[in-house]
Amino acid sequence: MTVVIAGATGNVGSEVLRAVLAAGGKARGLVRAEKQLPEGAEVAIGDLNDPASLADAFQGATAAFLLSGYADMTGLLAAVQRAGLERVVLLSGGSAELGDLSNAVSAYMVRSEVAVRESGVPFTILRPSMFMTNTLDWLPQLRESDVVRAAFPDVAAAVLDPADIGAVAATALLNTGHENRTYRLTGPEALTPADRVRILAGILGRDLRFEGLSNEAARAQMTAAMPVEYVDAFFSFYVDGTLDESPVLPTVTDILGRPPRTFREWAQTHAASFS
Template sequence: MILVTGAGGNVGSELTGILTRDGHPVRALVRTPRPLPDGVEGVAGDLNEPASLKPALAGVRAVFLLGGYDDLPGALAVMRDEGVEQVTLLSSRSVVGGHSGNAVAGMHRAAEASVRASELAWTFLRASGFMSNTLRWIPGLRAGDVVREPFAEVPVATIDPYDIAAVAAESLTTPGHEGRAYALTGPEALLPADRLRVLGELLGRDLRLEPLPDTEGEFDDSEVTSTVQDLTGQAPRPFATWARTHLAAFR
């Protein structure tokens, strides 16, 4: 049994789909009852309350884990005590090159440190910026054809959450990934204006980017890696594919 935390999120929802498609038993950790895909068992629990995890961990061998919780060491201790053998943690490339004062990078560094100290076998998925972050543009696009975005001159090798999930599935179901930290990116580094151009072409709209001031230095998230293809055998999806799949959300 594989337990997926954040099963309703961008990566977790894709991961539950991949695992069930491939015939793996999947359980979703949920705070409250919610509809789940066929074949996915939902069990209540809260990572902020480690003792509440015990029912969800019955028979679980591996966990897909998100960071940022109040007592992650406590949650990991419960997982270990309940017989979990392996954890795949969704992390960020910012743990390596991120600004020392950046709260997001600090959260991911703390999560990695907690997992390392847990004595569980671990894999870290250090992902680039998500293509799904583009959904933040929807309110602006409902109001007009201008998108306001900081770091307008910063290229990012954004990645489709599906590709992160595909690597997560590999790490959770095949051997040889223990103690590995994988840097995951999409196939190319794009500026916000590049993504907006692709989206505008698909929507048939003349969209324009208006840069906002940069509030702090950004780490270099432009390097493209081959990790997704190396591990899954499939090239990572380009932004146009992600945008086409989610186009209805922008109409």
């Protein structure tokens, strides 16, 4: 089975690619320009914002892993259907469940899910909780000092290892039984930013300290890094409390037959990145 994987060099897509290869599938990483992929993976050139560019990438493939939010999701799914792919796995997010089209983040996920559901192609939609890899955003601070300052200090989330998302996606891409389902994926425990700093400190052997940013400081910092409509979306989630990512669900265990990895396990694996 040949699986086309969007975002093949990203946090999740790279894990999907590795999981497909590990399971004995053929992984075809979809990239806009020639890039080095893990041994055994094919490279396909195409732009998901331009469905007409994808005919060669989809040729002979069985399934595709897609991300949400491309310019023409309906056209993209039409290209998938024309190519005769048997199934699609879409990476969405928990906020899609809110159905709030006034929220910029929720809106692009909702519209992407609608395009997938209406395409006629068998699908699996994944709605993961916050990624453990978001912790890597702290790297510049940790290179400068032992203090981590972050937004939304009181928000707990059942953070999830992207490797577990990749394993679930590979299972749905390579096997039947997951068609036309939506899976909410979480990690094994709800952690605040301070909890993650504490765990990371123990692994790194450093006396790390956490300081929560005020909402005003967080908004200023985020506005410098992303469009204001996205900043408003995250404030809706985590200040207004419209999105709760703290519940721990058994979905990963049910699908993989093992529990999701803990943050401690993730941090131990990635400790070298923080040194």
